[in-house]
Amino acid sequence: MQIPQYRQLYESLRHQIIAGIYQQDDLLPSENQLADLHQITRMTVRQALNELVKDGYIRKQKGKGSFVNLRRKTVGMLAFRDPQTGLVGNELLLQSKILGKPSIQSWDTPFFFPISEQEKQAGCIMAINLHSIDTSPLMLEYYYLPNINLPGFIMTPFVKESIMESLRISYHVEASGVEQEISATLATAQEAQFLQIPVGSPLVHVWRRYTTNRMGYYFYSSSFCYTKHYSLSSVIL
Amino acid sequence: MQIPQYRQLYESLRHQIIAGIYQQDDLLPSENQLADLHQITRMTVRQALNELVKDGYIRKQKGKGSFVNLRRKTVGMLAFRDPQTGLVGNELLLQSKILGKPSIQSWDTPFFFPISEQEKQAGCIMAINLHSIDTSPLMLEYYYLPNINLPGFIMTPFVKESIMESLRISYHVEASGVEQEISATLATAQEAQFLQIPVGSPLVHVWRRYTTNRMGYYFYSSSFCYTKHYSLSSVIL
DNA sequence: GAGTGGTCTAGACCACCTG
DNA sequence: AGGTGGTCTAGACCACTCG
Known part of the structure; x- marks a missing residue:
């Protein structure tokens, strides 16, 4: 069967x-x-x-x-939502864009999540993703991928300008679960520049650790969300 | 059986x-x-x-x-976590306290979530809950309960100084699911006073709509979380 | 009373993992 | 090879809903 x-x-x-x-x-x-x-x-x-x-x-x-029941739970991901129109996630015209070239580097120490010895040895692919609606940036995402079994990642063109999509399509790595840590911060100069907002604006900061369909392989992201016009929504049963 | x-x-x-x-x-x-x-x-x-x-x-x-697997998913609820020690939720000595007396009032218009005609007619029980670890306040919660089938709610003593516990024990109303809207704000004078933090501190603001085991009965909360020392964590499969 | 989903039985074969 | 969880069968009785 x-x-x-x-x-x-x-x-x-x-x-x-x-x-x-x-x-x-x-x-x-x-x-x-x-x-x-x-x-x-x-x-x-x-x-x-x-x-x-x-x-x-x-x-x-x-x-x-x-x-x-058409109201589906969003599996771990927080989706943007327009409180005015009630539009959620894909119904909004969300644009994704890779900023700069991904680079292989050593892990920040200390990293927010505990890193295994193997991950530390392998090094870290860092890539930056910016999500916008129309022309206004909403979320700045830093991705940290252990450089294990991802041949040619930094040379391969991205799928749909999205790191998650690229992992899925090009390497068959799919997120199966998420652990999230959420806090509030004030925008620094760098975040303010990328998100085109004033320095000191309140941002939702989300650290994520993704489990994947590849046993023992995790990847990480750190996201800064500008929630003045769109809030982050999640429905969980 | x-x-x-x-x-x-x-x-x-x-x-x-x-x-x-x-x-x-x-x-x-x-x-x-x-x-x-x-x-x-x-x-x-x-x-x-x-x-x-x-x-x-x-x-x-x-x-x-x-x-x-001891790492349990937090069902819809965001749980506080100490990034230093890794302690989560109940392992921390979280204290809950009801501020003032709950009152019956009309709904704020507009309310963040759409309110049905029946809910509007019934009016709204508002109660304030403050959660602290040791003596430092972490989360200020405003609860909004449609005044339907909750006889004597504002006179009944609370269970464990918690509104959710009181609903569960005294009225057998249990949350079965949550829809959350998350944003970042700056602390106003009132939030700053309750949370004992400077005005303008970044806060995570969470609006929640709870579904319950009582068909068609929902209740709501608006929470302000101070995440400087403890972040909000959630694990979702 | 007829139909629905909730629970349960006593089997069966399979793919996967380990010694 | 033997044990594990994954899938599946062909029945059964129950509590609940509705006409």
Whole structure:
């Protein structure tokens, strides 16, 4: 078996929800109906539906059924949101841009997160990403990648001007979880310059440590967010 | 059946993990062993273990087993953390205190979140909670509770000087999810006074909308966090 | 009363990991 | 080779919802 049956059903339903075939608060077929329809047992259907619940696509109610939920949880990532229009994340025209050339250097000591000996030996690829909406910068991100098994990273062109996308597409490294440390700071000269704001503006500072699909490989980021016009939103179940 | 068997096993294992009987990275008994031990089927054991995975108490690895994970995800809540010692949440001696008397008032207009007609009619219970570590204040929280089905709330003594605890113990209202909006601000005179910090200090400002186990009942909070010495941490899978 | 999701049983085969 | 977790089957009874 290549792809598990519950996964296929999950993807099928997920696709229909995203495509709008099932809409907000629509009632999905019952578990027994789905089981008959796909010629699988109800337990397998339940596994697919429970994954959809976990990922926020549907909600279940005993005695009634499974309903579509379009408000999805943002998995660890904070997404920008316009409090005026209510627009979130991808609905906004977010632009991403790599600043300068990524460089290989030694780790800052002390680094915010504890670094293993192997990571220290390997050195650190540092890259800077600036996210804007229209022409106004919102978030300045410093990425720190242990230089392990990423051949040619600093020479390879970036995908969609995004470090996360490049890791995913070019090296099949995907973030599977995030640990975040959040604080408030005042903009220094450098942050003020990149974000085109006055020195001393309040910024949300987020340190992140990403776990990945590559066992034992972590990477890190330090982000400065200007939240005067757009706040950071996250929905968690 | 009162309490499901998988829930009993979940609580039993969870208790043993918290109590330190199973420690970080310890190997739990295998699914088959747990099934034999508790005279239940493996599928029921798996449901218990999967809940533990979901709540971050253990991790599973195919071919090896289930391992204890003490780094738990903080469900929606941001927990304070001391970057020096690495202490998180309850390990720190966090003190909670209700400031003044809660009052029933009308909702601020406009309120940060959209308010339903029913919530507007009912009015709003406002209460202020201050969280400190030792004697230094860390977080100032304004709670906004729709005055629906909370008889005697403003007269009832609080449980552990905490609004969330009081809702849970006295009214069986429990938060099941959170939507957060995060921004950075500068401390006003009022925040500076409560938090005993200079006016103009950078603060993390968090607006929250809680979903609860009571269908259709939401409550809200607005928190100001002083992050100079302790950052806000959250781990999300 | 009929249908729904929640819980549970007693098996089975598989891919993965370790000795 | 033997044990582990991942997937799956074909049933069952229950509490809840609604007409």
